[in-house]
Amino acid sequence: MIRRSVDAAAGVERFSLWLVPGDAKQARALEAGEPDARAPVFSPDGQWIAVRSTRAHPAGFKSTPFAPPESDPATDIWLIASDGSRQIPLAGPDRPYGRVLLDPFYGRVAFSPDGKQLVFVADDGHDGRTPSEVKAGAAMVRPDQGEGYTGFGPAQIWVAELDANPSTTAARSVRRLTYDDVWYGDPQWTPDGAWLICHANKTSDVESVRYSVNKNYDLWAIHVATGRQKQLTYGLGPEVSPRVAPDGRRLICLSSPRKGPHADVFNLLVVDLPQPLDAGRPQTRVLYDQHQSQTEPPHPVPASLPENCWDGREAVVYNSYTGVDAALIRMDLASAKGEPFDPAVRTGHMAEQMRTQRKLTPAGNAILAERLTSEDRVIHWTNGSLALEGVLTLPPLEVAQAPYPLVVYPHGGPHSRSSRGFNFTAHVMAARGYAVFQPNFRGSAGYGRSFLDADRADLGGGDMRDILTGIDTLVEQGLVDRGRQFVYGVSYGGFMTAWLVGHANQFRAAVAQNAVTDMNVMWGLSDLQSWTTWELGGLPWEVPDAMRRHSPLAFADQVATPTLLLNSRDDRRCPIAMGRMFHQALLTRGVPTEMVVYPGEGHGIKQPRHQVDVLERTLDWFAANDTGAEAEIIMLGDSITKGVRAGVKPEETFAAVTEARLRERGWKVRVTNAGIGGERTDQALLRLERDVLIKKPRLVTIMYGTNDSYVDAGNHVSRLPPETYRANLRELVERVRAAGATPLLMTEPRWGAKAKPNGLGEHPNQRLEDYLDACRDVARETHTVLVDHYATWLAHELQGQDLGEWTTDQCHPNSTGHQQMAGQLIPILRNALRQMFTPRP
Numbered sequence: 001m002i003r004r005s006v007d008a009a010a011g012v013e014r015f016s017l018w019l020v021p022g023d024a025k026q027a028r029a030l031e032a033g034e035p036d037a038r039a040p041v042f043s044p045d046g047q048w049i050a051v052r053s054t055r056a057h058p059a060g061f062k063s064t065p066f067a068p069p070e071s072d073p074a075t076d077i078w079l080i081a082s083d084g085s086r087q088i089p090l091a092g093p094d095r096p097y098g099r100v101l102l103d104p105f106y107g108r109v110a111f112s113p114d115g116k117q118l119v120f121v122a123d124d125g126h127d128g129r130t131p132s133e134v135k136a137g138a139a140m141v142r143p144d145q146g147e148g149y150t151g152f153g154p155a156q157i158w159v160a161e162l163d164a165n166p167s168t169t170a171a172r173s174v175r176r177l178t179y180d181d182v183w184y185g186d187p188q189w190t191p192d193g194a195w196l197i198c199h200a201n202k203t204s205d206v207e208s209v210r211y212s213v214n215k216n217y218d219l220w221a222i223h224v225a226t227g228r229q230k231q232l233t234y235g236l237g238p239e240v241s242p243r244v245a246p247d248g249r250r251l252i253c254l255s256s257p258r259k260g261p262h263a264d265v266f267n268l269l270v271v272d273l274p275q276p277l278d279a280g281r282p283q284t285r286v287l288y289d290q291h292q293s294q295t296e297p298p299h300p301v302p303a304s305l306p307e308n309c310w311d312g313r314e315a316v317v318y319n320s321y322t323g324v325d326a327a328l329i330r331m332d333l334a335s336a337k338g339e340p341f342d343p344a345v346r347t348g349h350m351a352e353q354m355r356t357q358r359k360l361t362p363a364g365n366a367i368l369a370e371r372l373t374s375e376d377r378v379i380h381w382t383n384g385s386l387a388l389e390g391v392l393t394l395p396p397l398e399v400a401q402a403p404y405p406l407v408v409y410p411h412g413g414p415h416s417r418s419s420r421g422f423n424f425t426a427h428v429m430a431a432r433g434y435a436v437f438q439p440n441f442r443g444s445a446g447y448g449r450s451f452l453d454a455d456r457a458d459l460g461g462g463d464m465r466d467i468l469t470g471i472d473t474l475v476e477q478g479l480v481d482r483g484r485q486f487v488y489g490v491s492y493g494g495f496m497t498a499w500l501v502g503h504a505n506q507f508r509a510a511v512a513q514n515a516v517t518d519m520n521v522m523w524g525l526s527d528l529q530s531w532t533t534w535e536l537g538g539l540p541w542e543v544p545d546a547m548r549r550h551s552p553l554a555f556a557d558q559v560a561t562p563t564l565l566l567n568s569r570d571d572r573r574c575p576i577a578m579g580r581m582f583h584q585a586l587l588t589r590g591v592p593t594e595m596v597v598y599p600g601e602g603h604g605i606k607q608p609r610h611q612v613d614v615l616e617r618t619l620d621w622f623a624a625n626d627t628g629a630e631a632e633i634i635m636l637g638d639s640i641t642k643g644v645r646a647g648v649k650p651e652e653t654f655a656a657v658t659e660a661r662l663r664e665r666g667w668k669v670r671v672t673n674a675g676i677g678g679e680r681t682d683q684a685l686l687r688l689e690r691d692v693l694i695k696k697p698r699l700v701t702i703m704y705g706t707n708d709s710y711v712d713a714g715n716h717v718s719r720l721p722p723e724t725y726r727a728n729l730r731e732l733v734e735r736v737r738a739a740g741a742t743p744l745l746m747t748e749p750r751w752g753a754k755a756k757p758n759g760l761g762e763h764p765n766q767r768l769e770d771y772l773d774a775c776r777d778v779a780r781e782t783h784t785v786l787v788d789h790y791a792t793w794l795a796h797e798l799q800g801q802d803l804g805e806w807t808t809d810q811c812h813p814n815s816t817g818h819q820q821m822a823g824q825l826i827p828i829l830r831n832a833l834r835q836m837f838t839p840r841p
Contacts, residue, residue: 011609030084044115069600070570074099079170098125106185123153146208146527208527263415381473390439404435405484412491414443441466502555509625556585562592568601637703641675657822681728703746747790752803752810
């Protein structure tokens with residue numbers, strides 16, 4: 001199995017090969033050091049595992065050509081002994097191919113039936129630029145590269161002759177089978193190993209190869225020994241995902257009779273192969289037709305077929321996605337009838353395999369043990385005569401109770417779908433107290449062709465009304481609070497977000513990520529022009545009114561909702577220009593708005609640190625706009641809190657930096673710096689009512705200890721006894737809480753190593769540590785959040801940081817020290833602010 005993890009320090013995902021025996025407790029990494037490994041494939045004899053990997057090559061080997069971070073990773077193939085004892089690159093120092101593709105629509109890796117050959121899909125690694133273009137650093141972009149493939153050349157099919165006893169390389173030779181300037185994908189072996197069957201679009205009508213199966217893809221057979229090709233299908237639309245029957249006499253694939261939307265409904269097409277394969281033209285018949293206008297089939301076909309979908313010779317098994325549900329369907333070729341596949345009552349090899357399956361890995365147990373949400377409900381409603389459904393994710397009962405604040409979370413596409421199951425974003429939002437509504441509006445997948453086509457030339461019309469009537473249903477059922485609605489969407493969901501705030505004033509805040517906001521820009525700059533022309537019915541100069549009428553930007557003058565725009569810098573599907581235009585329009589009109597740009601990201605944001613930031617910013621934006629009042633935060637403390645001194649300007653103190661950064665995140669906050677030089681906790685108690693509580697703050701930070709613990713020259717004890725400090729700190733916390741504010745305790749930062757000794761000749765940290773232990777005790781005993789600056793500074797010092805570089809005098813932070821303190825405080829403050837604006841039972 002592949003273990004997927006996050007390296008928090010590096011901010012990247014890791015993929016490594018693990019062995020899971022019958023006892024899951026004995027699961028272990030198969031390779032020492034857990035180098036990168038993806039998409040494992042076993043050899044027929046079980047001795048080797050082929051993986052795609054970004055790991056470094058041996059010295060003297062040619063490196064895999066570069067791919068930018070917003071693209072798919074550029075991988076090579078390695079063979080790993082099934083016991084983990086050997087790791088061998090497929091080809092040698094002068095391998096003839098370039099980047100091996102990962103995307104399953106193209107990048108299949110498979111052993112031949114006899115295990116002596118390996119087929120894979122890769123570009124040739126050739127830089128097609130001229131020397132002058134290379135010198136100028138010009139990036140030449142092909143129209144058929146598109147999202148995820150910047151830098152890649154056309155996908156070609158290669159076959160490696162494997163060495164029976166490999167040493168430095170796994171292949172004796174590697175041959176290129178295809179030389180066309182087109183993209184080949186998903187090659188499948190025939191049972192005799194003589195042919196490969198794949199899909200390719202060889203017409204001149206090409207565009208992005210990612211997420212867009214609406215061109216004239218045909219199936220092609222390629223003779224492995226000679227490379228000669230034979231066309232197998234001739235449909236107007238795509239034929240893709242070929243799966244050859246065990247006897248080699250037929251195959252089944254997905255097909256569509258039209259070049260329609262970018263994510264169409266597919267038929268099941270049976271292709272009877274001549275014997276021998278090059279003897280004549282294949283015969284085709286539609287087994288299961290989803291393009292009938294009279295009735296919609298009950299078991300929709302997915303966008304790709306399973307790798308091993310044949311159940312014997314007369315039936316195929318696939319995952320059917322019907323509405324919000326999924327089911328395993330067995331389709332009989334003779335009767336063209338499908339039924340749920342129940343391995344408990346069926347016979348045959350596939351049923352036997354499924355009956356003996358059991359869970360081996362403990363992955364996810366920790367999450368399941370502490371469920372983030374109480375339940376997912378399927379919600380049904382109608383808009384006129386149209387029956388609709390969606391998923392409502394509810395918060396745990398201990399977090400909130402109905403009526404809940406509502407986040408509307410429309411899916412992308414629009415020809416995608418929301419389904420039951422674990423949606424990370426929805427469940428995190430629900431854990432914060434929101435009910436999350438994912439509606440399957442008209443245009444969604446999983447309901448047949450008529451429903452899929454129902455929003456064509458009507459984007460933002462009927463589908464918006466479907467969503468709004470769904471919200472009304474939730475309000476009527478007493479599930480959500482009509483006055484506390486929010487909306488978040490990505491891609492077409494971002495379009496719907498921008499559209500909703502221009503046509504409805506019921507949302508307190510909105511977040512649109514990589515959104516479509518202008519149809520002319522979408523057609524002109526996107527890698528997928530056919531999306532706009534299909535959905536709106538023509539080219540920009542043919543339907544100019546429709547281009548404007550369906551653009552959220554055209555209605556920006558009606559937006560009053562605070563709107564956050566999140567955009568990937570290198571998104572080729574929904575280019576960043578549309579985010580900038582909508583943001584500028586809102587700025588011009590004085591609507592509260594922010595825009596955040598994520599570098600090195602394409603249409604889907606993949607880097608873990610950016611994914612975390614998206615969620616945190618979205619939740620911050622909602623919480624910050626869930627009240628019209630400005631929240632006051634008062635920071636109570638001594639000269640370290642006051643901060644201003646030689647070398648530190650007022651705007652550089654951690655209090656000022658904290659306010660600025662919170663406001664950047666959309667929080668309506670005012671931070672008051674109530675620090676006084678030399679102050680102790682007893683003095684703080686005397687002025688607490690006058691300087692703090694009378695202002696009715698929402699949150700008060702309390703940071704003392706340096707002055708309380710200090711021993712002055714000529715004295716033998718600290719300025720305040722530790723017991724008094726502890727009691728004073730507790731009283732400060734209790735009085736702040738009794739006044740209706742949230743207290744937050746902080747330990748003071750550690751003195752630098754070169755600090756002047758106190759009156760007893762001790763390093764000041766020696767006394768301070770005992771007092772800060774008392775501070776930690778008070779935080780624990782009073783259930784108060786603690787920000788432990790001292791512990792953080794100590795950790796940095798142990799790693800070699802000179803704390804004198806963070807201070808002006810070994811005690812008081814300089815601007816760098818204040819930045820560090822603010823950086824530690826802000827995430828905790830944001831979480832505290834969110835909780836203030838989250839309903840409690």
